[in-house]
Amino acid sequence: xxxxxxxxxxxxxxxxxxxxxxxxxxxxxxxxxxxxxxxxxxxxxxxxxxxxxxxxxxxxxxxxxxxxxxxxxxxxxxxxxxxxxxxxxxxxxxxxxxxxxxxxxxxxxxxxxxxxxxxxxxxxxxxxxxxxxxxxxxxxxxxxxxxxxxxxxxxxxxxxxxxxxxxxxxxxxxxxxxxxxxxxxxxxxxxxxxxxxxxxxxxxxxxxxxxxxxxxxxxxxxxxxxxxxxxxxxxxxxxxxxxxxxxxxxxxxxxxxxxxxxxxxxxxxxxxxxxxxxxxxxxxxxx
Amino acid sequence: xxxxxxxxxxxxxxxxxxxxxxxxxxxxxxxxxxxxxxxxxxxxxxxxxxxxxxxxxxxxxxxxxxxxxxxxxxxxxxxxxxxxxxxxxxxxxxxxxxxxxxxxxxxxxxxxxxxxxxxxxxxxxxxxxxxxxxxxxxxxxxxxxxxxxxxxxxxxxxxxxxxxxxxxxxxxxxxxxxxxxxxxxxxxxxxxxxxxxxxxxxxxxxxxxxxxxxxxxxxxxxxxxxxxxxxxxxxxxxxxxxxxxxxxxxxxxxxxxxxxxxxxxxxxxxxxxxxxxxxxxxxxxxxxxxxxxxxxxxxxxxxxxx
Numbered sequence: 001x002x003x004x005x006x007x008x009x010x011x012x013x014x015x016x017x018x019x020x021x022x023x024x025x026x027x028x029x030x031x032x033x034x035x036x037x038x039x040x041x042x043x044x045x046x047x048x049x050x051x052x053x054x055x056x057x058x059x060x061x062x063x064x065x066x067x068x069x070x071x072x073x074x075x076x077x078x079x080x081x082x083x084x085x086x087x088x089x090x091x092x093x094x095x096x097x098x099x100x101x102x103x104x105x106x107x108x109x110x111x112x113x114x115x116x117x118x119x120x121x122x123x124x125x126x127x128x129x130x131x132x133x134x135x136x137x138x139x140x141x142x143x144x145x146x147x148x149x150x151x152x153x154x155x156x157x158x159x160x161x162x163x164x165x166x167x168x169x170x171x172x173x174x175x176x177x178x179x180x181x182x183x184x185x186x187x188x189x190x191x192x193x194x195x196x197x198x199x200x201x202x203x204x205x206x207x208x209x210x211x212x213x214x215x216x217x218x219x220x221x222x223x224x225x226x227x228x229x230x231x232x233x234x235x236x237x238x239x240x241x242x243x244x245x246x247x248x249x250x251x252x253x254x255x256x257x258x259x260x261x262x263x264x265x266x267x268x269x270x271x272x273x274x275x276x277x278x279x280x281x282x283x284x285x286x287x
Numbered sequence: 288x289x290x291x292x293x294x295x296x297x298x299x300x301x302x303x304x305x306x307x308x309x310x311x312x313x314x315x316x317x318x319x320x321x322x323x324x325x326x327x328x329x330x331x332x333x334x335x336x337x338x339x340x341x342x343x344x345x346x347x348x349x350x351x352x353x354x355x356x357x358x359x360x361x362x363x364x365x366x367x368x369x370x371x372x373x374x375x376x377x378x379x380x381x382x383x384x385x386x387x388x389x390x391x392x393x394x395x396x397x398x399x400x401x402x403x404x405x406x407x408x409x410x411x412x413x414x415x416x417x418x419x420x421x422x423x424x425x426x427x428x429x430x431x432x433x434x435x436x437x438x439x440x441x442x443x444x445x446x447x448x449x450x451x452x453x454x455x456x457x458x459x460x461x462x463x464x465x466x467x468x469x470x471x472x473x474x475x476x477x478x479x480x481x482x483x484x485x486x487x488x489x490x491x492x493x494x495x496x497x498x499x500x501x502x503x504x505x506x507x508x509x510x511x512x513x514x515x516x517x518x519x520x521x522x523x524x525x526x527x528x529x530x531x532x533x534x535x536x537x538x539x540x541x542x543x544x545x546x547x548x549x550x551x552x553x554x555x556x557x558x559x560x561x562x563x564x565x566x567x568x569x570x571x572x573x574x575x576x577x578x579x580x581x582x583x584x585x586x587x588x589x590x591x592x593x
Contacts, residue, residue, distance in 0.1 A: 011439040012401060014363045014392035023389045031377060117373050121434075124336055124367040125390040126360055282338050 024135035059168040083251040090245040103209035106140035106192025108202030141189025152177035180245040194272030197279035230256040234264030291346025319489030320478040326495040366435030366443035381415040391438035425456035442474040516576040522569035
């Protein structure tokens with residue numbers, strides 16, 4: 001049984017604390033971890049990562065064993081390498097699942113504060129609006145980046161470890177895939193936190209994120225079909241997330257080029273950050 | 288503790304200012320802030336917290352000028368207990384009080400220690416590891432008070448702290464408010480519409496209406512200044528001429544068995560005795576009727592009706 005002082009001890013030092021944005025993000029991260037989504041998504045993402053690592057190892061194994069190498073030549077298309085294969089490290093079902101995870105996490109991050117009316121109390125502390133939206137955006141972007149980073153780095157590390165810088169993975173892979181992972185994470189984070197600020201409950205926040213992501217994907221596909229111009233696909237953040245690894249790895253056959261990708265990404269980042277800022281101003285904080 | 292001069296606050300786009308030329312100086316102690324909805328109490332609290340910049344006038348809170356760059360840091364020296372719930376439902380009382388402590392500038396370890404101490408102080412020692420979603424209204428109010436105190440503020444704003452509490456819970460909360468000032472030496476500004484609460488704990492009172500301060504001062508002084516009601520008891524009932532002459536003293540409210548309840552024109556306690564001497568009546572007792580706080584409030588807000 002702890003023994004407490006009869007009343008509170010002298011005033012503590014208020015200058016030793018962490019930055020408010022870090023405090024907010026750390027507290028939100030603990031709440032996210034409590035949501036217990038980790039088991040399902042952790043399993044799925046681990047399987048996906050092992051599958052990619054398996055590709056790298058099979059390529060190495062093929063080179064080491066002549067008999068198996070001949071057998072596996074037949075499976076060459078399966079073990080495709082080059083730009084497309086590198087870009088696919090961050091593509092396919094991985095990004096679709098990641099959008100879903102970010103919607104579940106980020107959709108509730110701002111909306112939960114709105115529902116519980118916590119934001120006015122946050123601003124009654126020495127917290128600036130920038131601290132608040134940076135914490136929300138930062139955490140929503142950190143989660144997908146933390147998941148994408150191993151996909152960008154571990155296969156490359158395995159390849160380098162097995163065969164050096166001339167193995168199946170390019171020496172420059174991290175320089176291409178890590179920026180791609182960062183852009184994807186920022187794109188997902190800005191869309192999710194901005195959409196969450198529009199909602200009044202966490203469930204509505206998840207619906208907003210999925211609605212915006214899937215809605216813009218459908219709309220951009222429709223416009224692309226009608227107007228027959230690939231640049232319309234850059235309206236969709238999901239399409240942009242799939243495009244960036246291809247662009248940075250130099251893969252052929254992308255939906256559109258650098259121009260629409262840059263404009264579309266910048267527009268989404270700026271627009272959703274502005275939405276987040278506008279919806280979480282202190283003047284919105286009715287005491 | 289707090290002083291402002293001609294303070295004017297205007298919301299963007301609003302035609303009229305929300306606070307109109309407020310001037311006031313508040314001393315250390317427990318201040319009761321009274322007023323109807325829309326009186327400007329919340330706007331005043333927002334301004335004092337540094338969330339709204341004054342459009343005119345000047346003021347200081349704990350020695351820091353309102354609207355100055357240091358005003359944001361000032362919030363670390365102030366605790367705020369909001370009127371509404373504002374609790375993080377999926378967190379325990381301990382987690383969230385530690386979180387609010389960290390947000391006020393405490394180091395993580397210090398915030399955790401203080402959370403334990405302050406929750407013990409407000410009487411939530413056993414329940415602090417439970418999620419607040421399962422708390423009763425009284426426990427929730429105490430968590431809100433704990434988060435306002437976790438960083439040992441010099442000044443704490445309590446907005447309707449007894450909202451939704453039963454009589455026993457109300458009494459306990461008001462005891463805590465008194466304890467906060469007496470044991471921690473923290474200045475308290477208590478905004479409430481429950482006059483009995485303010486009457487019990489406050490030693491200074493500010494009454495607001497339509498963005499203005501209509502009355503302010505110490506509770507005792509305010510009552511004295513506003514109270515001119517006396518009960519006069521004469522040895523024999525007054526005759527008709529004498530009773531009619533009471534109008535010279537003030538407005539007669541009630542006459543019963545030689546006792547006359549009236550409001551004096553002037554707050555001069557000797558005036559009834561001089562009047563009785565001049566009229567040949569024997570005044571045996573003149574008792575000032577200490578107004579209840581609701582009468583004080585009514586006078587300040589609607590002098591014509593009172």
